[in-house]
Structure formats: structure tokens, C-alpha cells
Amino acid sequence: MVEKRHIVAIGLNHKTAPVEVRECLAFSSEDTPKVLKAMCQDASVDEIALFSTCNRVEFLLATKDASKAVEAVKDFMAAFKNTPRQTFEQALYVYHGDEAVRHIFRVAASLDSMVVGEPQILGQIKDAYVQACDHRTCGVVLNRLMHRSFSVAKRVRTETGIGDHAVSISYAAVELGRKIFGELEGKAVLLLGAGEMAELAVEHLANNRAQPIFVANRTFERGLELAERFRGTAIRFEEVRDYLKQVDIVISSTGAPQYILVPDDFKGLMRARRNRPLFFIDIAVPRDIDPEINRINNVYVYDIDDLKSAIQENIDERQQEALRGERIVDAAVIQFRRWFQGLDVVPTIVRLRDKMEDIRQKELKKTFSSLSSASEEDRAAIDRLTAALVNKILHDPTVFLKKSGHKNEKTLYIDLTRRLFNLDESDEHEPEPRG
Amino acid sequence: MSLFFALTIACYIASSLGYQGYILFQKRPIYRVASILLWVGFLCHTGVMGLQYLETGHVPVQNLHETLSSFGWAVVGVFLILQLKYHLMVLGALVAPLATLCVVIAAMLPRPPVELAPLFKGLWRTLHVGTLIVGNAAFAIACFAGILYLIQERAIKDKRPGFFFRRLPSLKLLDSMGYASLIVGFPMLTFGVITGVIYAQMVRPGQFWTWNPKEILGGITWLVFAALLHERLAVGWQGRRAAIMTIVGFVILLLTFFLFFLG
Numbered sequence A: 001m002v003e004k005r006h007i008v009a010i011g012l013n014h015k016t017a018p019v020e021v022r023e024c025l026a027f028s029s030e031d032t033p034k035v036l037k038a039m040c041q042d043a044s045v046d047e048i049a050l051f052s053t054c055n056r057v058e059f060l061l062a063t064k065d066a067s068k069a070v071e072a073v074k075d076f077m078a079a080f081k082n083t084p085r086q087t088f089e090q091a092l093y094v095y096h097g098d099e100a101v102r103h104i105f106r107v108a109a110s111l112d113s114m115v116v117g118e119p120q121i122l123g124q125i126k127d128a129y130v131q132a133c134d135h136r137t138c139g140v141v142l143n144r145l146m147h148r149s150f151s152v153a154k155r156v157r158t159e160t161g162i163g164d165h166a167v168s169i170s171y172a173a174v175e176l177g178r179k180i181f182g183e184l185e186g187k188a189v190l191l192l193g194a195g196e197m198a199e200l201a202v203e204h205l206a207n208n209r210a211q212p213i214f215v216a217n218r219t220f221e222r223g224l225e226l227a228e229r230f231r232g233t234a235i236r237f238e239e240v241r242d243y244l245k246q247v248d249i250v251i252s253s254t255g256a257p258q259y260i261l262v263p264d265d266f267k268g269l270m271r272a273r274r275n276r277p278l279f280f281i282d283i284a285v286p287r288d289i290d291p292e293i294n295r296i297n298n299v300y301v302y303d304i305d306d307l308k309s310a311i312q313e314n315i316d317e318r319q320q321e322a323l324r325g326e327r328i329v330d331a332a333v334i335q336f337r338r339w340f341q342g343l344d345v346v347p348t349i350v351r352l353r354d355k356m357e358d359i360r361q362k363e364l365k366k367t368f369s370s371l372s373s374a375s376e377e378d379r380a381a382i383d384r385l386t387a388a389l390v391n392k393i394l395h396d397p398t399v400f401l402k403k404s405g406h407k408n409e410k411t412l413y414i415d416l417t418r419r420l421f422n423l424d425e426s427d428e429h430e431p432e433p434r435g
Numbered sequence B: 001m002s003l004f005f006a007l008t009i010a011c012y013i014a015s016s017l018g019y020q021g022y023i024l025f026q027k028r029p030i031y032r033v034a035s036i037l038l039w040v041g042f043l044c045h046t047g048v049m050g051l052q053y054l055e056t057g058h059v060p061v062q063n064l065h066e067t068l069s070s071f072g073w074a075v076v077g078v079f080l081i082l083q084l085k086y087h088l089m090v091l092g093a094l095v096a097p098l099a100t101l102c103v104v105i106a107a108m109l110p111r112p113p114v115e116l117a118p119l120f121k122g123l124w125r126t127l128h129v130g131t132l133i134v135g136n137a138a139f140a141i142a143c144f145a146g147i148l149y150l151i152q153e154r155a156i157k158d159k160r161p162g163f164f165f166r167r168l169p170s171l172k173l174l175d176s177m178g179y180a181s182l183i184v185g186f187p188m189l190t191f192g193v194i195t196g197v198i199y200a201q202m203v204r205p206g207q208f209w210t211w212n213p214k215e216i217l218g219g220i221t222w223l224v225f226a227a228l229l230h231e232r233l234a235v236g237w238q239g240r241r242a243a244i245m246t247i248v249g250f251v252i253l254l255l256t257f258f259l260f261f262l263g
Helices: A019-025 A031-041 A066-081 A085-089 A097-108 A120-134 A140-159 A169-181 A196-207 A220-229 A237-243 A291-295 A304-341 A345-370 A376-402 A407-420 B003-025 B028-056 B064-086 B089-108 B119-157 B163-167 B171-203 B213-235 B240-262
Strands: A006-013 A045-052 A056-063 A093-096 A189-193 A213-216 A233-235 A249-253 A278-282 A299-303
Touching: A006 A019, A006 A066, A006 A097, A019 A056, A019 A066, A019 A085, A031 A045, A031 A066, A031 A120, A045 A120, A045 A140, A056 A066, A056 A097, A056 A140, A066 A085, A093 A097, A097 A120, A097 A140, A097 A304, A120 A140, A140 A304, A140 A407, A169 A196, A169 A278, A169 A299, A169 A304, A169 B119, A169 B171, A189 A196, A189 A237, A196 A213, A196 A249, A213 A220, A213 A237, A220 A233, A233 A237, A291 A299, A299 A304, A345 A376, A345 A407, A376 A407, B003 B028, B003 B089, B028 B064, B028 B089, B064 B089, B064 B119, B064 B171, B089 B119, B119 B163, B119 B171, B119 B240, B171 B213, B171 B240, B213 B240
Parallel strands: A189 A213, A189 A249, A213 A233, A249 A278, A278 A299
Antiparallel strands: A006 A056, A006 A093, A045 A056
16 A cells, blocks of 8 residues: 655745845755755655746655655755755745645746746746756656646646736837837837846847947947947947937936936927937936926837836736636646546556446446347346456456555556556546656 | 618627727737628628619719718728728727718618709719718828827826727827828818819809808818828828827818708
8 A cells, every 4th residue: 555645845935035045045957966866865755856046946845754855855955055944944835735736836837926927937947847857856746747837837828918018127118119119120229328227128129120229338439349239330429419310219328417318409309300209218317318308299208117117017917817827727736636636546446447347337238238139147147257357357457556566656557557547537638748 | 771771780880899899808809800890881881872873873972861871981991991001900999980870870860852963063063072071081080090199199108008008009000090091081182172163163153262161161171181291291290299180170171061061
């Protein structure tokens, strides 16, 4: 008789632990194989997967003895990271059974992310799973669980609007640009100053085929450098006003203490531009572009706060969509539970026998209806014959399943039996796990 | 009311609801159904007009009933043609209800027998009213595009991207649609005015311009649109001011139109 398996998730994330704690406990991708190997040695751990990103560290376990396994993980983290347990124990959450399944589904579907709906997390989990597979630390339970979580994540993404609309500053700038210009192809971009966020915005615009790109920097050399990166042209800072006649989008991020463009700079400019719209994205703090400029016809000025509030609405929208995602997760948890509970010897044998008996009864009925000449005695004999056949055929498999083998093999055989005889008919078909 | 006319009204109403539904729910299939319904309605409407012509022997632009119905037909027609190029889906939500309104009111209006003018005069009158109807239809669409432009521009300027920001297309597309409608509408309007002057010469020979309110308003309308077109062509006027001017021009045009029939 095999002991009952438990699924346990232990971890911490951006909600439970501040960054100082997270950075202490993050495992690099070089660490991961060592962790997996070491943890597998522990008698209480049957299967294990580990994923660690900048926002979370998660251990996923299949175990016979949940409390022992949890302790083992905590001890291991303390020892491996050389950190006393009390520094992180407060931040840890431990989920068992259905809750653990729900947790991993939610994480994969990006419902638990800092920015709900961000798409990177699924890829990170897939990578972590591939690593675990490479080191053969995932068995039947975690294989199934991980594959399930991938398909849940995919469903949540396609069936809800969780990934719609921009939630980063640079995407918001692109989205706004599209609402003004229709398409960004061929729209000239001018970058004033430099800065990570501004450069990212230029990159997004360039990816949307905005071009040519001009770069103006107080230090011309730095401007040249950036221009080379974006395959654009460096111009002198004094030339900016002239170039306003031909560019369509200006991204500004200088360290200037006061406005570098004021409404007076626009006298006659719009006429020279033939009133073509001009879009300013002012990421600098303090601001570079006088907000009064926004009042000029066909000129639009967005500063960093405007972009942030534009994003906030999209974030709120995503929260709404996330609720629909939770419902998909709930359904998937129940489905997984059904499979997991069946992953035991007795229910499997019962199910197998039921299925055979079902087939036997159906076939008997068919045969008897066409055998009208057969007597009661004949029928009883046929009935006995088929029953004996079923019993004899099932005898060896039953003995094989009941015979206690290695812990992982057992689950494997049960799972195989259930698949071979299609005992989980209500479950949708799953592709064979890789690795 | 003929079966075809009833069918036209039904299609327009259903299409209007479909377009509103598309704006609300943003589901592509709803748009497709609404669009098909509008096409079906337009074909029925064309059938109605053709039958009317065969029945009465004149182009149906003689009384208010006929004119309204023709105006609805022209609005849908111009919209469907422009739509082939611009794919401005949400505009249907304004165009279809307008067409519905026109045909419903037309259906309720009495149909006094038309006293046909002698053939030659009648031809000028038909040309005059016919081109004006098509021109007005184009301006109606320009006006709608202008209204949508102003809404979207407000959303972007006020930095409150909300319900409309998501659902309305880019400023560029709305502006182009307005411009294209103007280019269709203005020659029609001009031709309508010229034929009107010629027709007036036949009705009351010698009096070229009488300064009655209809003529004054008509003249103003033409000047407004001429100025707008000039500014657009010469200095590249676009956006907000062009949108406002289009809307103002269309309002004056509507006044002229109703003054003509009611005054």
C-alpha cells in the first residue's frame, strides 16, 4: 500500500518579503541544479521543482510527509544561503494540497505577479521546469501539475483581457502615439537627453518602424553614441528648435533644471509644420517641456505623471480581467484534484474493475439479444465464462499494482494504468510530458 | 408602405443596434453583422428608389418624403463607399441611426402628389436637388467624423484615456475621413448651387440673386466649406479647428435644407 502523496508549495514573493530578503534568497540558474540535487537526497522529498525570479522564490514539492519536507526546505535554504532561519521564516508561505495547486496555477497565469498579466513569468516557470526535468527531479505528479499550469496560463491569457493594454511607460507612449498618428511608420523621433526609460521608449517606437531618429545631447559625443545605437542622427542641442519643424515625436529626458521648451518657441512653428501633430513625451523630472504647450492646437504634451495615470487605468482594467482568470484557475484546481485523488492503488483498481464489468455487461446484453434460442442455463454459463475471463485477465495487473515498489515507480505505474485504460475519461486529453 | 421599404427600415434599425453593440462590447463579429445589415438595407433602399422611379416616372427628390428618404440613402451610400478605404468602424454608430431616422420620418410623412415641372425645368431641378442631397450626405459624414475627432482629441488633451479613447480610432484617421468627405461633398455642393441658379433663372427669369434667407444661408454654407477646403489645401489646416468648422458648416447646411422645405 503506497502512502498518500502531498503537494506542497513553499516560497516567498514581492508581497511577503522586501527586496532585501528576496535578494538574499534568490537562486541563480547555476545554483538551481545544486539545490535540486541536494534536495532530492532528502528522504521526505519525492519530487521537486524550484523557480527563482527577482520577485519570487518558489519550491514545489511532492512528498509523503509534508511537515518533514517543509522543515527540510527551510533548513536547506538557511544552510545554502548562509542566512539564519528567522530572517526569512516570517516571509515564507506554505501551501498544501489544493491551495498549493491553486498557487502554482495563479503564479503561472501571472495572477500573482507584481504587474498582473505580465507575460515573462510563464517563460521563467517553463525554464525552471526544463531544468528540473534535466535533473530528473520531476515525477508523475509535478509533470502533470506543471503541464496543467502551462495550459491554465494559456487559457487565462487567451480567454481574458489580462494581457491587453499597456502597463509600462514606454508601451503607453507607443499606444498614445498610435492614437494620434494612426501608425508610427515613418514618424520622425527626436530624443532629447538620455536615460533608461527614454531610451526604452525610443526603442519601442523604432520597433514600430518610427524613423528617422534624431538624438540631441548636451555632450555631443554621448549623443553620437546613442544615435549609433538607434541608427539615427546626432544633432547639436542648439539645433533642436529647427528640428521641431520636421519631427513628429519628441522624447525628452534631460537633467535641465528648468523648461527647455516654452510656448514662445512655438510661434510660427505650427504653420511651418503645416499643422501636422507634434507629440511630446516628457519623462524628465524636473520637467523639460512647459505643460502650457499642451494648449497649442495639434500639440500634445504628456509628462511622466500623465503616462503613469494612463497606465493606472489599464492596470485597473487588468484587475477586473484577473477576476475572470481566477474562475478559470478554480475550475482547473478541481479538475487536477480529481486526477490527483485517483492516483492511488485502490481507486485505480476499483475503477479498472468497474470499467471491465461495464464492458462485460454491455457485451452480454448485445449477445443475449441476438441469441434468442439460448436457454437460461446457456446464458448462465456464458455469464460465468465472461466473468472468469475478466477476473483472470485483471489478476496479474492487480497484483502488480498492489505489490509495493519504489515510491516514484508506483505513481508512474498507476498513472500509466489510468492512461492505458483511459480511466480518467472526464479529463481532457493531455500531451505526454517531455523530459 | 411597401415591403421593401419596411425591410429597409428593419435593416437600418438592426444595423444601428449592431454598431452600438460593437462600440459597447468591442466584438468583431457584431461589427461584421451590423455592416452586412447596412449593406442589405442599402440594397433594399436602392430597390425602393428604383421602384419609385418606375412608378412615378421621376427621380424621387420632389417632396420632403422623397428627399428625406433619398438623403438617408445617400448618407449610407457615401459612408459605405468611404468605408471601403478608411475602415472607420465606429462611424457606423452615427451613420446608421441617422439613416434610420431619415427613413422612419419619411415613412410617417404624407406623400402629396407631385406636380411635375415641364421636362426641361424638371431636369434642372432634379439635378439641383440630387447633387445637393449627395453633397449633404458627404457633409453629414464629415460632421460625424468631426464630432468623433473632437471627443477623441479631448480625451488625449485632457489625459483621461477612458471609454472613448479605447474605442475611437486615431486622430489621423478621423481627420482623413473628414477631409475625404469634404472633397466628395464640396464639388457636389458647388454643382448644386450652380444648377440651382440656372433653375432659378427658369422659374423667375432675370432675377439672378434675390437675397432671400435661403439664398443667403446657402451662400454662407458654400463660403464656409470653400474657406475650409482652401485652408486645408493651402496651409495644411487639420485637427480641431477643421473639425469645428466642418460641424458649423453642416449645421448651417441643415438650416438651409429645412428652410427650403418648410419656409
